[in-house]
Amino acid sequence: MRVGIVGLGLIGGSLARRLSARGHEVVAWNHRPHPYEQAERDGIRCVATLAQLAEAAPDVIVLCNPLKAMPAVLAELKPSLDAHPETTLTDVGSVKGMVRDQVMAAGLGERYVGAHPMAGNELSGWSAADPALYDGALWALTVDQTTEYQRFLAVARLITDGVGNRIIVLDDTTHDRAAALISHMPHVVATALINELTGNPDRNIAAALAAGSWRDMTRVALTDPERTRAMVEEDAANVEELLRHMAAHLTAMANELRTGFVAGDGDERSKQTIRDFFAEGQPFRDYKAARAAGVAGISGMLTIPVDGWQQALLDSARRGEQILRLTGDRSAETTRVAL
Amino acid sequence: MRVGIVGLGLIGGSLARRLSARGHEVVAWNHRPHPYEQAERDGIRCVATLAQLAEAAPDVIVLCNPLKAMPAVLAELKPSLDAHPETTLTDVGSVKGMVRDQVMAAGLGERYVGAHPMAGNELSGWSAADPALYDGALWALTVDQTTEYQRFLAVARLITDGVGNRIIVLDDTTHDRAAALISHMPHVVATALINELTGNPDRNIAAALAAGSWRDMTRVALTDPERTRAMVEEDAANVEELLRHMAAHLTAMANELRTGFVAGDGDERSKQTIRDFFAEGQPFRDYKAARAAGVAGISGMLTIPVDGWQQALLDSARRGEQILRLTGDRSAETTRVAL
Numbered sequence: 001m002r003v004g005i006v007g008l009g010l011i012g013g014s015l016a017r018r019l020s021a022r023g024h025e026v027v028a029w030n031h032r033p034h035p036y037e038q039a040e041r042d043g044i045r046c047v048a049t050l051a052q053l054a055e056a057a058p059d060v061i062v063l064c065n066p067l068k069a070m071p072a073v074l075a076e077l078k079p080s081l082d083a084h085p086e087t088t089l090t091d092v093g094s095v096k097g098m099v100r101d102q103v104m105a106a107g108l109g110e111r112y113v114g115a116h117p118m119a120g121n122e123l124s125g126w127s128a129a130d131p132a133l134y135d136g137a138l139w140a141l142t143v144d145q146t147t148e149y150q151r152f153l154a155v156a157r158l159i160t161d162g163v164g165n166r167i168i169v170l171d172d173t174t175h176d177r178a179a180a181l182i183s184h185m186p187h188v189v190a191t192a193l194i195n196e197l198t199g200n201p202d203r204n205i206a207a208a209l210a211a212g213s214w215r216d217m218t219r220v221a222l223t224d225p226e227r228t229r230a231m232v233e234e235d236a237a238n239v240e241e242l243l244r245h246m247a248a249h250l251t252a253m254a255n256e257l258r259t260g261f262v263a264g265d266g267d268e269r270s271k272q273t274i275r276d277f278f279a280e281g282q283p284f285r286d287y288k289a290a291r292a293a294g295v296a297g298i299s300g301m302l303t304i305p306v307d308g309w310q311q312a313l314l315d316s317a318r319r320g321e322q323i324l325r326l327t328g329d330r331s332a333e334t335t336r337v338a339l
Numbered sequence: 340m341r342v343g344i345v346g347l348g349l350i351g352g353s354l355a356r357r358l359s360a361r362g363h364e365v366v367a368w369n370h371r372p373h374p375y376e377q378a379e380r381d382g383i384r385c386v387a388t389l390a391q392l393a394e395a396a397p398d399v400i401v402l403c404n405p406l407k408a409m410p411a412v413l414a415e416l417k418p419s420l421d422a423h424p425e426t427t428l429t430d431v432g433s434v435k436g437m438v439r440d441q442v443m444a445a446g447l448g449e450r451y452v453g454a455h456p457m458a459g460n461e462l463s464g465w466s467a468a469d470p471a472l473y474d475g476a477l478w479a480l481t482v483d484q485t486t487e488y489q490r491f492l493a494v495a496r497l498i499t500d501g502v503g504n505r506i507i508v509l510d511d512t513t514h515d516r517a518a519a520l521i522s523h524m525p526h527v528v529a530t531a532l533i534n535e536l537t538g539n540p541d542r543n544i545a546a547a548l549a550a551g552s553w554r555d556m557t558r559v560a561l562t563d564p565e566r567t568r569a570m571v572e573e574d575a576a577n578v579e580e581l582l583r584h585m586a587a588h589l590t591a592m593a594n595e596l597r598t599g600f601v602a603g604d605g606d607e608r609s610k611q612t613i614r615d616f617f618a619e620g621q622p623f624r625d626y627k628a629a630r631a632a633g634v635a636g637i638s639g640m641l642t643i644p645v646d647g648w649q650q651a652l653l654d655s656a657r658r659g660e661q662i663l664r665l666t667g668d669r670s671a672e673t674t675r676v677a678l
Contacts, residue, residue: 118550138547168547178545182553186532190556192588193525194620196581203678204659206517207626208477208507211457213559214521217529220552222624225617236600242535243593247586249531254582261575278564281533285561287546320543339542
């Protein structure tokens with residue numbers, strides 16, 4: 001398999017090195033040539049222009065450039081890609097709806113399949129690139145009703161066979177909502193927590209008393225706030241909705257604490273509601289405990305129908321199934337870990 | 340120094356073992372005798388009743404029993420303590436106002452100084468007890484206008500010289516507010532996050548996509564929810580107030596995301612407010628970065644006045660000073676790390 005990589009930062013550089021190490025042909029372009037010498041030593045063929053990358057006719061090009069560079073990168077790739085209709089395009093962006101809009105606006109929508117690897121750390125740049133970054137990683141692929149099935153297969157196989165990772169297949173909306181829930185909205189919450197401390201007249205006392213719970217809950221607020229802000233703004237509608245949920249739940253708990261404990265003798269119904277609040281997340285605690293205990297997923301086989309394959313794959317993801325590999329063009333081996 | 344320890348769980352057991360290892364005489368009582376054999380081997384003298392503990396006439400008794408057992412423990416200690424007015428009483432409870440009320444209700448208020456060590460882990464019980472649990476720990480001591488200065492000195496010296504830890508001195512209200520900010524309220528927020536996932540129809544997809552930020556922010560919601568609930572209820576008024584702050588801030592951010600990004604062309608003032616929100620916590624980021632870089636605190640000496648010593652010590656804590664040791668009855672060596 002010949003793979004093109006745009007951008008040799010932490011994510012793209014690690015991917016290029018991993019694919020090359022696993023015996024695949026990798027062609028790469030970076031906006032600055034500083035990683036080229038080391039990359040070439042890793043067997044990665046580096047090119048000077050995006051046009052040259054397209055002309056190398058990769059089976060799949062993976063866009064690992066920053067989201068803000070996407071329109072310029074796509075515009076530059078377009079003319080050369082027109083001569084190579086067989087090349088499929090994918091990316092690694094953490095917000096999928098916006099990337100698809102950009103790819104469609106560039107006239108490249110028909111060859112696009114979205115992708116988002118659950119991999120990364122607090123570092124950045126080629127110097128931090130490490131093939132092991134993808135060890136055991138899961139990727140979300142995103143498709144829509146116009147996605148060509150053969151393009152989906154090309155990207156799916158790149159990830160399962162090429163990178164050696166698992167996949168789930170979603171639509172952009174489902175992806176961006178889930179990402180808002182488990183990442184973008186919590187980043188805002190963590191930031192609100194450190195703001196609450198910074199704005200408190202007893203901040204030095206609070207900081208002195210801070211222990212493990214505070215450290216864990218605010219760690220993500222310590223990372224580059226500009227990167228966090230960009231991520232939140234790119235998924236603004238979903239984050240907005242979830243922040244309103246959180247605000248409503250926290251207000252409800254404040255009200256129950258008042259009627260149950262602060263005011264008068266304590267309302268028994270409020271006390272029960274508070275007990276229910278702390279019990280509600282038990283399925284997630286059990287799920288985490290099972291994973292920590294090394295409980296294996298349930299193995300299965302998935303048949304992918306010709307009609308409605310997108311929905312069938314989304315339903316599979318909703319059941320908690322992850323695709324380990326494609327056993328044929330219409331069948332996959334899965335593992336299931338569900339709440 | 341002779342120290343009495345009530346309760347040989349994680350906190351009390353670790354404290355007893357550490358004090359014994361540092362050459363102090365330790366007498367201990369536990370509600371069940373199962374740790375006694377091992378404790379005796381560590382040089383800890385174990386007694387069968389709380390009366391015997393009081394009759395051993397320790398300089399300080401540290402109440403390390405669960406908060407819910409406090410009234411019963413105090414009632415049982417009282418008659419024997421009446422014969423030993425020289426024994427000072429302290430505790431390790433994570434909420435201070437409530438403990439002082441209980442101690443006063445038991446008629447032992449005049450010999451009490453509150454204490455709360457910033458130490459602990461997710462384990463519990465004697466089997467997890469480890470003297471190293473207190474390595475580098477800070478304790479908050481709490482006093483009020485009636486606290487006898489000599490009693491304060493006895494507890495302060497037990498912690499600085501005996502345990503080898505640092506202290507800050509607060510009133511109960513300031514302690515409980517700060518603890519609500521950096522621990523009790525965030526525990527509710529973490530629980531609300533896992534509830535949001537558990538209640539989501541796409542919970543399996545969200546759980547599959549969850550990475551470091553989610554893991555960090557929800558870790559404290561995985562610990563025993565009943566213990567968390569008790570902690571929150573014991574500090575209900577402070578938690579209530581902070582939950583309302585958080586709800587207001589999250590709602591404000593939701594509104595700004597709407598007017599800045601979701602609706603129409605985007606309001607520039609909202610975009611600026613969002614930038615400000617992400618910049619606001621910078622002093623805390625700088626403080627953490629300095630600590631991570633090993634920047635040492637600023638050394639100082641504190642003179643403790645005869646009149647208004649409580650306020651002078653509280654002001655010192657507000658400036659970010661921590662007491663390393665008492666150099667005399669009215670002077671202390673401090674280190675300062677401030678936001």
